[in-house]
Amino acid sequence: MTRCANATGAVTSKLSLFGLFGLVIRRDLLLAMRRRADVLTTLVFFVMVVSLFPLGVGPEMDMLRKMAPGVVWVAALLASMLSLGRMFSADYLDGTLEQMLLAPQSLSMLVLGKIVAHWMLSGLPLVLIAPVLGLQFDMPAQALWVLILVLLLGTPILSMIGAIGAALTLGLRGGGVLVSLLVLPLCIPVLIFGTGAVEAVNTGMTIVPHVALLGALLLLALVFTPWVTAQALRISME
Amino acid sequence: MAINWFKYSAPTAFYGLAGKMIPWFAVPAAVLFMVGMYIGFFVAPTDAIQSEAYRIIFIHVPASILSMFIYLIMAGYAALGLIFNTRLSSMMATALAPTGALFAFISLWTGALWGKPMWGAWWVWDARLTSELILLFLYLGFIALQSSIEDPRRADRAGALLAIVGSVNVPIIYFSVKWWNTLHQGATIKFTGTSMHVAMQQAMFIMLLACWLYVIAVTLARVRSIILERERNTQWVNELKEVRS
Amino acid sequence: MLEVSNLACARGDHQLFSGLSFSLEAGELMQVQGENGSGKTSLLRTLCGFMQPIAGEIRWRGQNIHELDESYYAEMVYLGHLNAIKDELNALENLHISAGLSGCAVDEQAALSALRRMGLRRREHLPVKVLSQGQRRRVALSRLLVGNAHLWILDEPLTALDVGAVGLMQELIGEHLSKGGMVIFTTHQPLQVAGVQTRQLVLS
Numbered sequence: 001m002t003r004c005a006n007a008t009g010a011v012t013s014k015l016s017l018f019g020l021f022g023l024v025i026r027r028d029l030l031l032a033m034r035r036r037a038d039v040l041t042t043l044v045f046f047v048m049v050v051s052l053f054p055l056g057v058g059p060e061m062d063m064l065r066k067m068a069p070g071v072v073w074v075a076a077l078l079a080s081m082l083s084l085g086r087m088f089s090a091d092y093l094d095g096t097l098e099q100m101l102l103a104p105q106s107l108s109m110l111v112l113g114k115i116v117a118h119w120m121l122s123g124l125p126l127v128l129i130a131p132v133l134g135l136q137f138d139m140p141a142q143a144l145w146v147l148i149l150v151l152l153l154g155t156p157i158l159s160m161i162g163a164i165g166a167a168l169t170l171g172l173r174g175g176g177v178l179v180s181l182l183v184l185p186l187c188i189p190v191l192i193f194g195t196g197a198v199e200a201v202n203t204g205m206t207i208v209p210h211v212a213l214l215g216a217l218l219l220l221a222l223v224f225t226p227w228v229t230a231q232a233l234r235i236s237m238e
Numbered sequence: 239m240a241i242n243w244f245k246y247s248a249p250t251a252f253y254g255l256a257g258k259m260i261p262w263f264a265v266p267a268a269v270l271f272m273v274g275m276y277i278g279f280f281v282a283p284t285d286a287i288q289s290e291a292y293r294i295i296f297i298h299v300p301a302s303i304l305s306m307f308i309y310l311i312m313a314g315y316a317a318l319g320l321i322f323n324t325r326l327s328s329m330m331a332t333a334l335a336p337t338g339a340l341f342a343f344i345s346l347w348t349g350a351l352w353g354k355p356m357w358g359a360w361w362v363w364d365a366r367l368t369s370e371l372i373l374l375f376l377y378l379g380f381i382a383l384q385s386s387i388e389d390p391r392r393a394d395r396a397g398a399l400l401a402i403v404g405s406v407n408v409p410i411i412y413f414s415v416k417w418w419n420t421l422h423q424g425a426t427i428k429f430t431g432t433s434m435h436v437a438m439q440q441a442m443f444i445m446l447l448a449c450w451l452y453v454i455a456v457t458l459a460r461v462r463s464i465i466l467e468r469e470r471n472t473q474w475v476n477e478l479k480e481v482r483s
Numbered sequence: 484m485l486e487v488s489n490l491a492c493a494r495g496d497h498q499l500f501s502g503l504s505f506s507l508e509a510g511e512l513m514q515v516q517g518e519n520g521s522g523k524t525s526l527l528r529t530l531c532g533f534m535q536p537i538a539g540e541i542r543w544r545g546q547n548i549h550e551l552d553e554s555y556y557a558e559m560v561y562l563g564h565l566n567a568i569k570d571e572l573n574a575l576e577n578l579h580i581s582a583g584l585s586g587c588a589v590d591e592q593a594a595l596s597a598l599r600r601m602g603l604r605r606r607e608h609l610p611v612k613v614l615s616q617g618q619r620r621r622v623a624l625s626r627l628l629v630g631n632a633h634l635w636i637l638d639e640p641l642t643a644l645d646v647g648a649v650g651l652m653q654e655l656i657g658e659h660l661s662k663g664g665m666v667i668f669t670t671h672q673p674l675q676v677a678g679v680q681t682r683q684l685v686l687s
Contacts, residue, residue, distance in 0.1 A: 015588045023583040034571035095565025096584075102531060104557030104586040164403060168396045172386050181382050182400060185375040186407050189414035196421060217410070228403060235395040238534050389495050471496050 020105050024113030025120075031090075032121050038086060043125045046079040050133045061138050068137035069147060069198035073191050076126050076151065080158040081180045083122035087114065087166040088233070089175070097170075101237055107230040115156075115163050115226065123155030139198075146201045150194045153214040160225035161186050167232035189217060248326045249465045250474055256458040263458070267451035274444035282437040291355040298348035300446040301341045302366070304453060305373060306408075308338035312380075313405035316398035326461075328394035329468075331401065332384060333460035337453055339377035345370050365419035369412050376404045390468055484508055484665065485530075485634060490539035492525050499525050500686050501538065509633070509663040512656065512679050514670065517686035523669045524564070526686065527638050530667070531561045543634075557586055560632035562640055566623035570612035574598055574622045577611060582629045589629045597628035602648065616643040627655065635659060637668035649674070 015023065032039055053071045054064055091097040100110055130151055134144045165183035169175040197210035278296035285292040312334040319328030349367045350360045361367070383400055387393035469475045476482070484507060491501035499522030507513055515523045528534045530541060532548050532555070541548045548555045568577040575594055582589045589597075598607050601621040611619055620643045627635060635656075641649050649672065656666050657676045668674070675681070 015583055015586050019588060020583060023580065027580050030576070031569060031571055094569065095563055095567035096569070098533065098561065098563055098565070099567045099581060099584045101533065102556050102559070102561055103584045104553050106553070168383060168400060174386060178382055178386055182379040185372050185379065186403065188372060189410050192414040192418045196418065228399065232396065232399050235392060235399065238392055
């Protein structure tokens with residue numbers, strides 16, 4: 001292990017790439033723990049939007065059962081848009097983002113850490129609460145399991161694509177609405193495969209192709225989006 | 239002043255060149271447009287199944303084709319600008335976006351007009367129409383992002399990144415929408431005639447050509463105004479006779 | 484070590500400066516001077532690689548910083564107008580994170596001694612939001628003590644600091660220089676380091 005000697009004469013060790021990755025995640029989770037309201041508002045928003053649909057279209061169970069996957073997915077999409085603004089803006093405003101850009105390690109890795117933390121704070125809670133909402137729509141147990149599976153695969157993609165939008169709109173006026181405008185069209189494939197899988201299990205067909213395609217999208221996003229987001233951050237910080 | 243003149247020279251030279259080139263594209267565009275319309279509406283025979291309503295394809299099809307091509311060309315220019323830091327390429331990308339959005343909109347509009355007699359509904363969730371709608375959203379996102387960034391350099395580079403991400407996504411979106419469409423047995427708008435009449439082919443081809451020429455002319459004109467706007471503080475712009483008068 | 488040649492920077496349409504050349508060797512201290520809007524912050528941000536110069540280049544140990552990228556960042560530390568600290572976290576947590584971002588994992592003892600050196604004894608575990616502006620600046624400055632950067636780029640480091648802290652900063656800069664470090668900074672307050680001549684760079 002390389003050692004850094006410093007002004008106080010104290011000995012500190014050099015942080016590895018994964019150390020940095022872990023540090024960023026721990027930091028974002030710690031910050032979120034200190035302002036819990038942010039996480040809760042996203043979750044409450046999600047629950048509210050889903051609960052509004054039966055009020056809007058009427059309580060016929062047949063229709064609701066049919067609509068459920070689409071409603072949950074669209075609400076998840078909107079809820080993740082809502083939380084995107086927070087992904088980089090606080091760090092941008094207080095100067096931490098500048099320090100992140102100066103980190104002597106891969107900015108992509110650091111960005112990936114932020115994406116993972118963002119997903120744990122905004123995507124994962126949605127996945128966990130979704131089955132309860134599915135019950136509101138009288139979804140069968142089998143469909144609920146599939147819903148959880150596809151949300152687990154799909155919500156990280158939303159965070160990753162969202163990260164690009166959030167980085168591009170950093171510090172812009174009306175950034176919140178703008179980011180939705182940029183990101184929502186790019187999220188359409190996730191919506192299609194995500195709802196497709198649940199519909200497939202409802203009609204007794206195989207879910208494999210939908211899940212496989214979502215998995216492929218997840219891998220693709222995992223490879224490219226951190227790097228693209230890092231470039232976007234550099235552009236926005238200039 | 240130690241300005242890197244190489245970087246500035248391209249837009250400077252291009253401004254004059256573009257001005258000279260515009261009539262060479264605009265005039266043929268207008269002529270071909272009229273010829274194409276004439277063949278399409280008066281020479282081409284009535285379709286056996288769709289009767290007169292099919293004639294909308296002479297606008298709809300070129301508009302759809304161009305809206306997709308323009309996105310790719312735009313992304314290409316934007317990428318060039320991003321990689322090689324050439325300002326003119328970025329300006330071209332910015333100039334192409336509104337025209338692409340316009341064609342996407344025309345394609346949707348004419349698609350709706352076509353859908354009404356064919357399907358009895360103004361809008362059907364046909365795979366191609368839906369993709370076209372998403373494409374329009376992508377254009378609008380690009381335009382919105384660029385116009386909300388004040389610093390032109392950041393606007394160019396941020397827009398370029400978005401356009402590249404968008405163009406990687408376009409095939410995925412198209413495929414997923416098609417997949418969604420087949421699962422739901424949605425409507426498909428297709429030209430049902432087994433073989434196209436020669437006059438129909440001619441009209442279609444001429445209209446396509448006219449649209450291409452229009453795109454070039456209008457993009458050049460828009461690039462000229464972007465150059466003027468961005469270089470308004472430079473000496474050469476203030477010496478232009480159209481600026482001084 | 485740090486060489487700047489024929490540098491030109493612009494903000495939007497507006498050219499800030501051009502043809503700027505200088506070099507900075509180990510143990511040297513340089514103050515960037517100029518009126519408001521003359522591009523001091525832009526110069527420092529360009530040296531950090533945030534901004535692309537419109538002409539010229541910046542070399543570190545003979546290599547362009549954009550080619551070096553991460554290995555350059557391992558040897559420099561930047562302190563901007565913004566403190567880069569989080570209100571919700573305490574001083575110690577903030578220091579751990581900023582050290583981590585600059586590539587070093589500090590142990591508890593090193594972090595505590597750095598904070599104490601900056602005059603934050605008994606403030607280590609308070610959330611930063613209850614600290615004064617000057618104390619927050621001290622938290623930000625304590626980052627300099629735990630890193631091992633050769634090059635310090637400091638933008639208005641003395642903002643909000645009291646006389647005692649200014650003296651401490653002078654002392655810290657002096658120590659850093661005597662160990663072969665280099666410092667480039669901007670300030671509107673006088674900053675003298677005993678035994679070191681401050682080189683002046685005037686932007687006009």
